Every structure is written in C-alpha cells, then in structure tokens.
Amino acid sequence: AKAGIGLIGLGTMGSNLALNIAENSVPVAIFNRTTETTHEFARAAGPLAKRIVACETLEQLVAAIEPPRAIILMVPAGPVVDEQVAALRPLIEDGDMIIDAGNANFHDTNRRAVEAATNGELFLGIGVSGGAEGARHGPSIMAGGPREAWDRVAPIFEAIAARYEGTPCATWMGEGGAGHFVKTVHNGIEYADMQMIAEVYGVMRDGMGMSAPQCGQVFARWNEGLLKSYLVEISARIGEASDPETGNPVLDIIADRAGQKGTGRWTAIEAQHLAAPVTAIEAAVAARNMSAASEVRAEGERIFGAAPRVLENGALSIDDLEAALIAGKIVCYAQGFTMIARASAEFGWALPLPDIARVWRAGCIIRSSMLNDMATALEANPDRNLMFADFFSYLLKAKHPALRTTVAAAAQNGLPMPALTAGLAYFDIMRTERSTANLIQAQRDFFGAHGFERIDRPGQYHGPWGASG
C-alpha cells in the first residue's frame, strides 16, 4: 500500500511530526536533503518503521504517495520553501497538494498561494506550535489555504493534533496566509508571555534575593492557579533543575542573551502596519534585542553603576507578582486578539476568534487555563476588547492594582519591566476617556495645519496660532 502523506525535512519538527503521523496509523513517505538522516530516522523508528517509507529522491517520494498526494514541507522558512516547491512542481500531478508547515511569513504564504493557484496546485500554509514535544505527541495546528484542500487532509491533522477535552486543536483559519498569520500572532503572544514571566523572575532574583529553585517553587505554586500554563510550568521545572556537572542551578549558568527567529518581530511589524497596538509584544521583542547587547549593558553598568535592584522588605509580595502577571497576561492576550480582529477586517479574512482561542488551549506554547474563558468571551463578542469581557474585567479590577504596585516598585529600584510596564500603560490608556491627544492634535495643526475636531461642535478647525503657526 502507498503512503497516505509525504514529508520533506527530518529536522527537529519534521522527524517528530513523521513519527506522530505514523503512530496515528497513516503510512508516511519521508525525504530529507541529507540522505543519511533519512535512513537513520527510519532505523530509529522502532515499531513505527513499518509505516515509514524512506525515500532517497523526490521522485521516489512522489511515487510512494497515494494520489491525490499531500506533501508536508518541514524546512526552514524562507527561500528553502520556494526551492522545495519548485523542485516538486514538475513531479506532482493535478490535485496534489503541498503543505508548508514551517513558520513562514504569512505574506510569503499569500504569495505562494497565488502562485500555486495559478499553477493549478493546492497549497496549504499551516502553523504548527508545540515544539518538538508537541510535534511528536500533539501540536496545535493553524491552517490556511483553500477550504476544500484543508478538508481533504484535516482527518490526518486532527488525528495528530493535541486534544482539549477530546476536541482536536487543529482549525482552518481562512484562505492564503491566514494560518501562518495566526501562528505568527501566537508567537508574538509567546514572546510577551515569556518576557513578563522573566520580568517577575527578575524581581524575585534581584529584588528579593531568591534562588533559582525558590523561584521555581513559586512558579510551581502559580501553576496551580489562574496562571496555570505551559510556560509557567516549564519555568518551574527550569528553576528547579541543577547542572549535572557543577550541581549549581542551571538557570544561573545560562548566558543572558535571548535568541529569536523573527516571528515576534513579524508580529510587531505587522501590528504597526495594521495600527493595532500590541505594546507588550513590541516591548518583548525589543527586550530580546537589548538582552543580546550584553557588552553595551556591561558598559552601562560601569558608567551608571548598578541600579539598587534590592527591594525593601515587604515592598512587594509574591502574591503581588502573581496578580501582576495575571493582569499583564490578560492585557497581552487582549492586544493579540485585537490585532487578529484588525487583520481579519484588513485582509478580508473571517478569522474565527473564539476558535483561535480554542485551538490554543492545548498543544501550543501559549496554552493556558485562561484560554477557555477567552474563547467563551470571544464567542459572546469577538469585536470587543477582551479586557472588557465580564470575566476578564472582573479579574483586571481585582489584579491591576498589584500590577501598578509591582511596576512602580520595580521602576523605583531599577528593575526593568518593559512588557509589564507597556501592558499597564495600555490598560490605563484604554480606561481613560479623555486622553492627552488633544495636545498632539494642536501641535499637528500648529506646525502642519492638519486641523482638528472640537468637542463642542462638529467640523474641522484650525487654532489661533497666529503667524508662527
């Protein structure tokens, strides 16, 4: 019998995805640029090897798959995807489908979707989240492309996806790059979520003098409550882990320069294009860049001296930090969903906001116990800022004072909190009926005669700025 699906690229994600597919009873044909990897993989597949067809050429791969074929690409985003599509194009037949399951920029996916349609091919862009573990045992899957193409392969993707109370976390988001767009925003939220956790870790480590295992224990306790989430859970395990060689906490020996592959940056850039403020995400991307500049930071510490950092006893409690993180997290998700709603209107998609919250409930990196309530709130009103939904406004009313106290104490003592601070400012702006943009409008009119509206009558006006204006 022929394979039910093909997969190209046996790296971290592809190898695990292939095993996951095979485990779900679908024979999978595999190909990798480095042939030795293909054979090693098949050898190591154990009992699953009987559902794996190792191929040494793309011709063999195509021949091994039952038509109409579906072939997953799990290669680095960017030109490699175009190269693989171009290499497959002469080999595949009408009705065959190419599925890019890497972290593509959704603009590229939009372009590839148009190119594929022109060539009479089916093309899906699928965002897969959950890292290696997710790929192996159940990722969260965000699909984009022709609906009928998705319907054809959905049974396979639903079978391999994570499940939340029995419901597969695999959803079609819309045409073209819709799936990769949603995956991008997922990653943007991931950046902000991680950064906020790191910021309260900084308060515990530097402000409160807590050891890494002590911080880990706090995360473990938080993981029993509203903050229950994958990222808090792994932060607990990270804090408690010790280096086998030295016996020291692993966290203490890891260099403080964060890497990135660009999805957070794409979110921030796209948010600017969409005029959708995702300030916590933008702050998190910038924080990674600042972390990478470790020599500049060291010079800064030499010139200005270290900030006091240590908090006075009782200035902040662990409960304050927990509440701050809850409030910050709500704000960050509210920003992410607002951006998705904006993109939906802008790009002519009908992005299903409640379903997006649902698809993130399991399998993905930002899975969190709050997402089920977010789905409920977005179901009731997808166009309303999530901060205003009953459950979340109730939570924010209870928790924002602690966010304020935390940000204030951190600022007083030189503990940087870019994401939580940005989140707090967003919250405060979004609860301020009269902003200060009246002055901005006056300035714009003063130097550029841009005009302004008045609060007391309709129409456009200019100010009495005189000859200097």
Ligand code: NDP
């Ligand atoms: P890896 O670096 O582990 O694997 C890359 C794979 O692509 C390898 O099989 C490699 O083959 C192949 N490859 C690289 N360059 C080329 C090329 N020029 N031509 C043909 N094949 C090539 O990557 P990951 O598995 O981590 O990532 C794959 C995709 O999934 C990326 O888009 C990534 O952003 C995305 N992703 C990754 C996640 C993760 O946690 N790692 C999570 C979610 C998405 P070879 O063996 O010959 O080098």
